[in-house]
Amino acid sequence: MNKLKRNERIGALIKILCDNPNKIYTLNYFTNLFNAAKSTISEDLVIVKKLMEDLRLGKVETIAGASGGVKYVPYMNLEDTKRILNEICKVLKDSSRVIPGSFLYMSDIIYNPIFVRKMGKIFATKFMNENIDYVITVETKGIPIALMTANYLNIPLVIVRNSNKVTEGSNVSMNYVSGSTGKIQTMYVSKRAIKNEANVLIIDDFMKGGGTAKGLLDLMKEFDATVKGIGVMISTKEPKEKMVNEYLPLIILDKVVNEDEIKIYPNEDLFR
Amino acid sequence: MNKLKRNERIGALIKILCDNPNKIYTLNYFTNLFNAAKSTISEDLVIVKKLMEDLRLGKVETIAGASGGVKYVPYMNLEDTKRILNEICKVLKDSSRVIPGSFLYMSDIIYNPIFVRKMGKIFATKFMNENIDYVITVETKGIPIALMTANYLNIPLVIVRNSNKVTEGSNVSMNYVSGSTGKIQTMYVSKRAIKNEANVLIIDDFMKGGGTAKGLLDLMKEFDATVKGIGVMISTKEPKEKMVNEYLPLIILDKVVNEDEIKIYPNEDLFR
Incomplete structure (x- = not known):
């Protein structure tokens, strides 16, 4: 490649780092790619780091040591978090969303990349330092948010199924009681999906009684996994006691x- | 905000544009954000465009007219497409993946953000100019690839369900025959999920007989939708005649x- 100017290298550095969140690139990678000296790339990275922080676009971190290098750490600041959650609440308050049974229609939000990538970034920001190995969700509606969380954490997603699938090979199953309906159901996950003694983060779209989350907690015990957190997009205020x-x-x-009065608001604990 | 230098503005421009694929930003947005003259931003954008093309990181396009502005168009070139698909095939050829019934275990690939964001970008590149309004998939395994495709196209994802859900409101259903098992099944999608006469792109993980895809085609007729394409991650060579x-x-x-001989390869038609 022809030698790039500083402003071109900076643009390219930001693009490459941000396209691959939490992936560590060695300095050598960039000196080869840009045909530039190590000192030049180091100076570029100083500018990149400052710029990302000044504009609050995330963080660029340097990792020391033999397996060291530089990586982009996605970060959603509190102000943006608040603004985005208020925006989602405003959309969800639309009276046309109320469907028989006092449910709120939300599929257009929880499947929309524009919203789920923002929520994924919020969860990734919250659980960034927990050394998570896998994001776990149960089909179907939590999958998009869980995938985007896994994307920003740069780790695999595991989808727990509601029935036994032949394409998953040997499965581990867990019975659980739905917290809202009281019905007993079974969840399944491929035995090979999760390495033993991993750190996991559970992500789902909705929590009422917490029965599904409890089932996932129990299922994770079968893998000797440590559950580092449970994140849900929406939880109901009642029942206060979840499982x-x-x-x-x-x-x-x-x-x-x-239809005209839907009480829904961001979780204020996020901003404390 | 303090005045930024050119190299900082270029870094920030690339970050903002690439974080929001296919979203149109007005020049005014950037002149306000950077407190800079229109001519300055225009010059910045010339550098950004050239850089993105030179490094083959995607395209930055200018849209003329009243609703005009500038946007980032994700783009995966043929060489990278080939390399990535070969890499995925190599991973899938691992003998330990063969499970009873001659199935291949693939969940770790089709749920992994690192792989699905690349496959989503390949599909987005292929269908970028088709004016797609929605990406459609059927639960469960195609969801991550479909979401990433929708993400790069900056359009909503619609997930068709295998059973009737109360949280979806009024549903439209379609019976279909599984091309591989011959069983009759029913798929459901919320009536309000798809506007009439839309352009849609169907994305799924796997096609054998094509029965599910045929079901989706029929379902889309109920919305007077035009199916602009069907993309699948993997199709089986046999049967040659799909539905x-x-x-x-x-x-x-x-x-x-x-276990030692798994014949799987990239679709050569992609590279012609």
Whole structure:
């Protein structure tokens, strides 16, 4: 490649780092790619780091040592987090969303890349330093948010299924009681999907009674996994006592009073 | 914000544009953000465009007119496409993946953000100019690839379900015959998920007989939608006659002969 100017190298560095969140690149990688001296790349990276922080676009971190290098760490600041969650709540308050049974129609939000990549970034920011090995979710509606969380953490996603699938090979199953309906169900995951003694993060779209999350906690014990956190997009205010103790909702659904009064707001604990 | 230097503005421009693929930003947005003259931003964008093309990182396009501006168009070149698909095939050829019934275990690939974001970018590159309004998939295994495709196209994802869900409101259903098992099944999608007369792109992980894709085609007729393409990660070589005529596989699964001989390769038509 022809020698690039500083402003071109900086543009390229940002693009490459940000396209691959949490992936470590060695300095050598960039000296080869740009045909430039190590000292030049180091100077570029100083500018990149400062710029990313000044504009609050995330962090670029240097990792020392033999397996060291530089990586982009996605980061959503509190102000943007608040703004985005308020925006989502505003969209969800639309009276046309109320469907029979006082449910809120949300599929257009929880499947929309524009919203789920932002929520994924919020979860990734919260759990960035927990050394998570896998993001775990159960099909179907939590998958997009869970995938985007895994994407920013640069780790695999594991999808737990509601039925036994031949394409998964040998499965580990767990019975659980749905917290809202009281029905007993079974969840399944491929035995080879999760290495033993891993750190996992559970992500789902919705929590009412917490039965599904409890089932996932029990299932993770079968792999001797440590559950480092449970993140849900929305949890209902009632019942206050869920079947799991620690969980982080982005949004609280207080009550669907009627079509004109939907009480839903960001989880204020996020901003403390 | 303090005035930025050119190299800082270029870094920030690339970050903002690439974080939001196919989203149009006005020049005014950047003149305000950077507190800089229109001519300055225009000059910056010339450098950004050239850099992105030279390094083959995607395209930055200018849209003229009242609703005009500038946007980042993700783009995967043929050489990278070939390299990535060969890499995935190599991983899939591992003898330990063969599970009873001559299935290949693939969940670790089709749920892994590192692989699915690349495959999503390949599909987005192929269907970029088709004015797609929605990416459609059917639960569960195709969701991650479909979401990443929708992400790069900057359009909503619609997930068709295998059972009738109360949280979806009024559903439209379609019976279909599984091309591989011959069983009749039903698929459901919320009536409000797809606007009438939209352009849609169907994305799934696997095609054998094509029955699911045919079901989706029929379902889309209920919305007067135009199916602009069907993309699948893997299609089997046999049966040659599928229940749909036009589809684009990334990878062909020829045959799982035994654990030591798995014939699987990239779809050569992609490179012609």
